Amino acid sequence: MTAGPYSAKVMEHFMNPRNVGEIDGADGVGEVGNPACGDMMRLYLRIEEGRVKDAKFRTFGCGAAIASSSMLTEMIKGKTVEEARAVTNLQVAEALDGLPAVKIHCSVMAEQAVKSALDDYAKKHPG
Amino acid sequence: MAKVFFDHISTTPLDSRVFEAMKPYLLEWYGNPSSHIHDQGQAALRAVDKARSEVAALIGAKPGEIVFTSGATESNNLAVLGTAEEAGNGKRHAVVSGIEHFSVMNALIPLRNAGYEVTVLPVDRDGLVDPDAVRSALRGDTALLSVMHANSEIGTIEPVAEIGRIAREAGVPFHVDATASAGHIPLDVREVPADLVTLSSHNFYGPKGTGALFVREGTKVAPRVFGGFQEMGYRAGTENVPGIVAMAAAAAIASKEMGHWADHLGRLGKMLWDGLSGIPLLHFTGHPTKRLPGHVSFWVEHAEGESLLLFLNVKGIMAASGSACSSNLRGQDEEDLVASPVLRAIGVPSDICTGSITFSLGKGNTEEEVRLALDALPRIVERLREMSPTYLDYQKRMSQGG
Numbered sequence A: 001m002t003a004g005p006y007s008a009k010v011m012e013h014f015m016n017p018r019n020v021g022e023i024d025g026a027d028g029v030g031e032v033g034n035p036a037c038g039d040m041m042r043l044y045l046r047i048e049e050g051r052v053k054d055a056k057f058r059t060f061g062c063g064a065a066i067a068s069s070s071m072l073t074e075m076i077k078g079k080t081v082e083e084a085r086a087v088t089n090l091q092v093a094e095a096l097d098g099l100p101a102v103k104i105h106c107s108v109m110a111e112q113a114v115k116s117a118l119d120d121y122a123k124k125h126p127g
Numbered sequence B: 001m002a003k004v005f006f007d008h009i010s011t012t013p014l015d016s017r018v019f020e021a022m023k024p025y026l027l028e029w030y031g032n033p034s035s036h037i038h039d040q041g042q043a044a045l046r047a048v049d050k051a052r053s054e055v056a057a058l059i060g061a062k063p064g065e066i067v068f069t070s071g072a073t074e075s076n077n078l079a080v081l082g083t084a085e086e087a088g089n090g091k092r093h094a095v096v097s098g099i100e101h102f103s104v105m106n107a108l109i110p111l112r113n114a115g116y117e118v119t120v121l122p123v124d125r126d127g128l129v130d131p132d133a134v135r136s137a138l139r140g141d142t143a144l145l146s147v148m149h150a151n152s153e154i155g156t157i158e159p160v161a162e163i164g165r166i167a168r169e170a171g172v173p174f175h176v177d178a179t180a181s182a183g184h185i186p187l188d189v190r191e192v193p194a195d196l197v198t199l200s201s202h203n204f205y206g207p208k209g210t211g212a213l214f215v216r217e218g219t220k221v222a223p224r225v226f227g228g229f230q231e232m233g234y235r236a237g238t239e240n241v242p243g244i245v246a247m248a249a250a251a252a253i254a255s256k257e258m259g260h261w262a263d264h265l266g267r268l269g270k271m272l273w274d275g276l277s278g279i280p281l282l283h284f285t286g287h288p289t290k291r292l293p294g295h296v297s298f299w300v301e302h303a304e305g306e307s308l309l310l311f312l313n314v315k316g317i318m319a320a321s322g323s324a325c326s327s328n329l330r331g332q333d334e335e336d337l338v339a340s341p342v343l344r345a346i347g348v349p350s351d352i353c354t355g356s357i358t359f360s361l362g363k364g365n366t367e368e369e370v371r372l373a374l375d376a377l378p379r380i381v382e383r384l385r386e387m388s389p390t391y392l393d394y395q396k397r398m399s400q401g402g
């Protein structure tokens, strides 16, 4: 892999993103935009018995945004709703072997997308 | 894997003939032109004198009007700040186009801090400065007008001859940043009434670290670098002799071969442009015809600029983006991530961080390489769009006939 500004891990996820797509009749859908750059991420969750059964995403954004989206879906799958909500952008960045300082905000989009999708889930499934 | 360099606007490779010309001044003739009582110094002095004539010839100037610098940034700084300082009492107004390089724009900061007023001229959608807007912006107290010859990000060539005549009438010193254009398209200061012209060696197959500022006879410029009396007092410091010799060799080659390469690049550029126009929702930036040969710039809806460049690089194709999203990867934080001022100036939606992609071709590029890029790009766009939520929405809107 060519060196470039990103870690090999970022490039690997960028080139082969996991879980791209949609979930029909998802239990929670989150969409967040990044006002700093106009990029956008949409996250679909299937939740069964309080756990994230499946996660799919679509992202319009830079390499860091796409890799963060991909990594995030891997990280939250199998987690309980509470655990998934607790995932932070820095954990995502760390799992990617780091991001350039100016690109940290791209991982924030991933964190916010989970929260937004889980809010949507909570709204649809009150109690 | 193929290595295709389509980023000649950022820099060009050294022409091997230029390397041969500079080599003796690295190894054999290492003298200091200021210490010229002996043969070493004499050789260096004569080399710099000859170089001055060759660089002058590139733009139809007199040798005594060429000041060697460390590059375009220094030349632009010297032009802006040096002219402002000499402008004299009460002249505290500068006029620049909205698409000038950072080395012009940021040189205005100390002027602003010192109470100067700066008028930034808008450009139209193609990136052209309107000469009439220049006319109405110039005032009795204008110390300087700066409009670039060609823009590196969008390729547009500005009507500097016409603008120069307006400046001349108004008696305002006119600076032209020719970093992107010099050595590629003609610029003759006998026809273009510019008082200052910035030249950059590494943008026309010379080495980095050398540039020049043309200062028309009679134009007053105060130095920015203080010390000895090199460069007619405009710029102190021992001359970069090998760099200067090399820049001159590059200038001489450009003077001779410019037309040939402009044809070659024009042909490749057209091929690229025609091929790219087949990609749906792709928007070219810059002027369709008044542009640098071999320069093709564009942005693509639903496919983000940096991602495109990363994928292209994986395919061995090296291109650039004007968008800060990718260009400022070494920045400290997200504050460094601002939309490209040039793209904003030509009206590309600022909430889109796509940035414009710039393919800038050079002497070494071939039709084969253009075909490679034309083969790779549509697939990359397709792949990114399949990943994009905005493209999904767009498709839904389309299928609903909306």
Ligand code: FES
Binding pocket: A034, A037, A038, A039, A061, A062, A063, A064, A065, A103, A105, A106, A109, B325, B353
């Ligand atoms: S630059 Fe926009 S998300 Fe990375």
